[in-house]
Amino acid sequence: MSETPDIAVLQAEMGKVAEAIDKALERILPAVEGHEARLLEAMRYATLAGGKRLRPFLVLASGALFEVPTERTTRVACALECIHTYSLVHDDLPCMDDDDLRRGMPTTHRQFDEATAVLAGDALLTYAFEIVADPRTHHDPLVRAELVHAMAREAGAHGMVGGQMIDLLAENQEMDIGGVTRLQQMKTGALIRFAVDAGAIMGRATKEQRHALQNYAHDLGLAFQIVDDLLDVEGSAEEMGKAVGKDEDSGKATFVSLLGVDRARTQAQMLAEQACVHLETFDDKAELLRLLPHFVVNRRH
Amino acid sequence: MSETPDIAVLQAEMGKVAEAIDKALERILPAVEGHEARLLEAMRYATLAGGKRLRPFLVLASGALFEVPTERTTRVACALECIHTYSLVHDDLPCMDDDDLRRGMPTTHRQFDEATAVLAGDALLTYAFEIVADPRTHHDPLVRAELVHAMAREAGAHGMVGGQMIDLLAENQEMDIGGVTRLQQMKTGALIRFAVDAGAIMGRATKEQRHALQNYAHDLGLAFQIVDDLLDVEGSAEEMGKAVGKDEDSGKATFVSLLGVDRARTQAQMLAEQACVHLETFDDKAELLRLLPHFVVNRRH
Numbered sequence: 001m002s003e004t005p006d007i008a009v010l011q012a013e014m015g016k017v018a019e020a021i022d023k024a025l026e027r028i029l030p031a032v033e034g035h036e037a038r039l040l041e042a043m044r045y046a047t048l049a050g051g052k053r054l055r056p057f058l059v060l061a062s063g064a065l066f067e068v069p070t071e072r073t074t075r076v077a078c079a080l081e082c083i084h085t086y087s088l089v090h091d092d093l094p095c096m097d098d099d100d101l102r103r104g105m106p107t108t109h110r111q112f113d114e115a116t117a118v119l120a121g122d123a124l125l126t127y128a129f130e131i132v133a134d135p136r137t138h139h140d141p142l143v144r145a146e147l148v149h150a151m152a153r154e155a156g157a158h159g160m161v162g163g164q165m166i167d168l169l170a171e172n173q174e175m176d177i178g179g180v181t182r183l184q185q186m187k188t189g190a191l192i193r194f195a196v197d198a199g200a201i202m203g204r205a206t207k208e209q210r211h212a213l214q215n216y217a218h219d220l221g222l223a224f225q226i227v228d229d230l231l232d233v234e235g236s237a238e239e240m241g242k243a244v245g246k247d248e249d250s251g252k253a254t255f256v257s258l259l260g261v262d263r264a265r266t267q268a269q270m271l272a273e274q275a276c277v278h279l280e281t282f283d284d285k286a287e288l289l290r291l292l293p294h295f296v297v298n299r300r301h
Numbered sequence: 302m303s304e305t306p307d308i309a310v311l312q313a314e315m316g317k318v319a320e321a322i323d324k325a326l327e328r329i330l331p332a333v334e335g336h337e338a339r340l341l342e343a344m345r346y347a348t349l350a351g352g353k354r355l356r357p358f359l360v361l362a363s364g365a366l367f368e369v370p371t372e373r374t375t376r377v378a379c380a381l382e383c384i385h386t387y388s389l390v391h392d393d394l395p396c397m398d399d400d401d402l403r404r405g406m407p408t409t410h411r412q413f414d415e416a417t418a419v420l421a422g423d424a425l426l427t428y429a430f431e432i433v434a435d436p437r438t439h440h441d442p443l444v445r446a447e448l449v450h451a452m453a454r455e456a457g458a459h460g461m462v463g464g465q466m467i468d469l470l471a472e473n474q475e476m477d478i479g480g481v482t483r484l485q486q487m488k489t490g491a492l493i494r495f496a497v498d499a500g501a502i503m504g505r506a507t508k509e510q511r512h513a514l515q516n517y518a519h520d521l522g523l524a525f526q527i528v529d530d531l532l533d534v535e536g537s538a539e540e541m542g543k544a545v546g547k548d549e550d551s552g553k554a555t556f557v558s559l560l561g562v563d564r565a566r567t568q569a570q571m572l573a574e575q576a577c578v579h580l581e582t583f584d585d586k587a588e589l590l591r592l593l594p595h596f597v598v599n600r601r602h
Contacts, residue, residue, distance in 0.1 A: 116469075145446045162340055164420055179336075186337075
């Protein structure tokens with residue numbers, strides 16, 4: 001299924017979005033002169049290192065369902081990418097996962113230093129809210145306030161950061177499949193949920209539409225994470241651009257350690273199909289969103 | 302001047318505000334069960350450790366100029382205190398200032414661990430935006446969006462975090478009085494500026510009123526920092542509840558190292574008086590704000 005013509009269409013579109021987001025981030029995070037130059041340099045280093053820009057793609061694709069202008073969705077997509085990037089920068093710190101490599105490049109604290117990495121992460125998180133609250137993001141202040149509120153909720157103690165905390169504690173705890181599912185819905189699922197929700201908020205979606213998209217995001221997020229766990233077992237560090245086999249080494253419970261490789265793969269496929277079912281209400285408009293879960297499940301890195 | 306009856310009125314009022322903020326923070330940061338309990342525990346530990354609650358006091362006093370209901374200003378005050386607290390938690394980390402003591406208690410990473418301190422800081426910063434964007438903070442979404450935007454700007458790369466970056470680099474650089482002033486306007490001045498601005502935003506202040514308050518905050522912030530530098534030289538660790546003499550040990554340029562103790566003290570007094578001049582437009586309503594700079598300049602810890 002991975003190389004059908006449809007998937008090629010999706011990949012081309014994702015490539016275009018990634019390029020547009022790279023350019024937008026370059027504009028929105030300009031280099032500066034003066035004493036705080038080093039901070040901006042570190043923020044740019046972490047953010048402009050490329051990546052699939054999956055979350056930005058979701059913001060744009062979800063916004064497109066409601067014909068939200070790309071200028072608007074692009075700003076929210078950049079903000080979300082700032083949050084995603086900050087979480088990676090802090091996650092890579094010696095006191096957290098202690099990683100030296102990210103997307104094949106030295107992690108931010110290795111390229112700069114730990115203090116700069118902490119501050120660059122803090123500044124990226126803060127900047128995400130400045131971007132979203134800016135009138136250029138949306139003329140309606142209610143939409144801006146709702147975006148901020150949803151983004152903070154999904155990124156915070158009961159969303160992404162909470163998931164990171166549970167993940168840290170997981171090394172010393174027995175965890176069943178319910179526990180791992182909850183952890184991952186917070187750690188990686190929360191930002192994916194916000195990405196899809198952002199388009200719905202900007203597009204003034206109906207409750208039913210928003211609910212359908214949330215269910216889609218839920219299944220997509222889990223499928224994404226199961227494949228991440230599979231790649232950690234099966235992928236090479238070279239392909240992945242980061243250390244692999246870390247979960248197994250740490251004895252951490254993952255979808256793969258609990259289900260086994262085959263059942264985990266089947267589960268991911270099932271979730272991908274289930275995700276698409278939630279999109280029925282959107283007809284042909286949702287074609288890209290419909291292709292994405294299959295792409296995610298069949299990705300190699 | 303420090304123990305005149307007026308100052309006693311201010312101190313009583315500040316005590317009342319501190320108590321109300323402690324209670325509000327206790328409510329807004331409830332302890333939770335389950336796996337992320339440790340994260341909330343660390344957030345509460347850092348935030349509920351007391352302190353003068355100077356920034357919350359400023360939000361409430363500034364809002365009172367425009368008769369903004371206390372329930373509203375209290376929520377913004379709590380959000381701001383979350384940001385102030387996160388900055389202390391990250392600033393105390395081993396890779397930053399490496400402090401063991403804060404307000405006479407073990408710093409968050411000493412009480413918990415480094416990873417938990419990083420995440421608790423991240424979660425507090427994120428939560429601040431969730432609080433402000435919540436409809437309970439203000440019925441008008443434009444006010445909420447403006448508060449978020451101003452808070453992010455003052456707390457971010459060109460505000461507080463930028464100031465922290467410059468401060469870290471200052472140990473290895475010659476810095477003149479202009480450089481130190483700019484650093485401190487970012488590092489500590491920015492949140493003080495937002496505190497005062499928040500009342501003006503919620504109160505729909507005129508441009509002139511907002512401008513007057515910004516000038517007040519500017520002078521107050523500098524006076525506050527000069528006294529901080531003086532206390533670092535003259536205070537004891539016991540009185541301060543944290544390590545002192547650190548600036549001198551690190552050879553960092555401060556107002557005191559550049560101006561000398563006497564001139565620094567005179568400068569702080571001058572700024573305190575100047576701050577009050579900006580309040581003339583508010584008549585008697587600004588009495589507490591007028592007393593504050595004198596209190597700040599004469600504080601012992």
